[in-house]
Amino acid sequence: MRVTQNITYNTYINDIMRRQESLYKLSKQLSTGKAVNAPSDDPVKTDKILTSKSILSGFEQYDRNMDSALDYLNTSEDAFASVKDVIMTLQELATTSATGTSDASSRANTAVTVDQLYQQLLTIANTNYDNKYAFAGYETGTEPFDQTGNYLGDTNSYQVRVNSSGYMTVGVNGGEVFKGVNGGVDIFQTVADLATALNNNDSAGIQAAGTNLESAFQQVSNAVSDIGGRITRITSAKNDLSSARLDVETMIGTLEDADIARVISELTLGQTALEAAMSSAGKVISVNIFDYL
Known part of the structure; x- marks a missing residue:
């Protein structure tokens, strides 16, 4: 009983x-x-939730990467816009000085201005972004250009990861834009040649430098266009990421809420x-x- x-x-x-x-x-x-507050509440859902949150964490890192890339590209775009302004000023000086009305004295005075513009270009080429030199390739801790315009960086262009399987090139190599590596115009040498021709009262040399400045302007314009394309691609990748993140967040909510x-x-x-x-x-x-x- x-x-x-x-x-x-x-x-x-x-x-x-x-x-x-x-x-x-x-x-x-x-x-x-929350419907699931501990793994024991629903082990299967818990595993799916944890996996999805891990994916979200990766998305957040990709988003930070792309934000940093956009900041860098905008900085580069502004720098090159300034370079184009300087080159246009140099073109005007070369055109004016190449005429028969310019004498040795006026050309020598113009050479002083050209030297100042050379230093301005050098400052832009050594632009520092986020405590790193923007146009030095991977050598971001070293000024890419010395006072004579020699390039001290490397030939690399840094990339950022934008998704689980893809990278996007972001870095702009200073050797290509300013020194004309791979067949372009050496902008610093061109400006130095203009100053030399002005000091020597060399009309032919001034005209030659003016022609090279036209090529230099186009070289920088191409770099700006390339940057614009990269900004467009990264912005598109950010939009895709935002859509994917919303899908994962919705799935987590369905499992967890x-x-x-x-x-x-x-x-x-x-x-x-x-x-x-x-x-x-x-x-x-x-x-x-x-x-x-």
């Missing part, structure tokens, strides 16, 4: 504890708004059922106790 009473008692107690645990989980869901209306309904029903179970258990246990008196 006592064994039967113990079994009955344990059955009631286990039932009450089970209902209390269920109510605890529902209360937790109501307070957090609780249906609050359902939780409240189940919580109400569960509380009523628990009260009924406790009342029933109380009566049975009370009767069993009196059997021993």
Whole structure:
């Protein structure tokens, strides 16, 4: 008889504890708004949620990479716009000085201005972005150009990762834009040649430098166009990433978020059922106790 009473008692107690645990989980869901608050709540969903959040973390890094790339490209674009302004000024000076009305004295005075513009170009070419030299390739800790216009950087152009399987070239190599590596115009040499021709009162040399400045202007314009294309591609990649991130966030919400209306309904029903179970258990246990008196 006592064994039967113990079994009955344990059955009631286990039932009450089970209902209390269920109510605890529902209360937790109501307070957090999450259907899954611990791995034990749903191991399969937990694994999917953790995997999706890891993907989101990667997306955030890609987004930071692209923001940094856009900042760099905008800085480069502004720098090259300034270079174009300087070159146009130099072209005007070369055109004016190449005429027969310019004498040796005026040309010498113009050479002083050209030297100043040379230094301005040098400052732009050594643009520092985020404590790194923008046009030095991978040698970002070293000024890419010395006072004589020699290029001290390398031939690399840095890249950023924009998704799980792709990189995009962002860096603009100073050797190509300013020194004409791979068949272009050496802008610094051209400006230096113009200054020399002016000081030597060399009309032919001034005209030759003016012609090279036209090529230099086009060389920088091509770099600006290339930067514009990179900005467009990165902006497009950011938009794609934003769309993908929204999809993953939606999936996480579907897996993780609780249906609050359902939780409240189940919580109400569960509380009523628990009260009924406790009342029933109380009566049975009370009767069993009196059997021993």
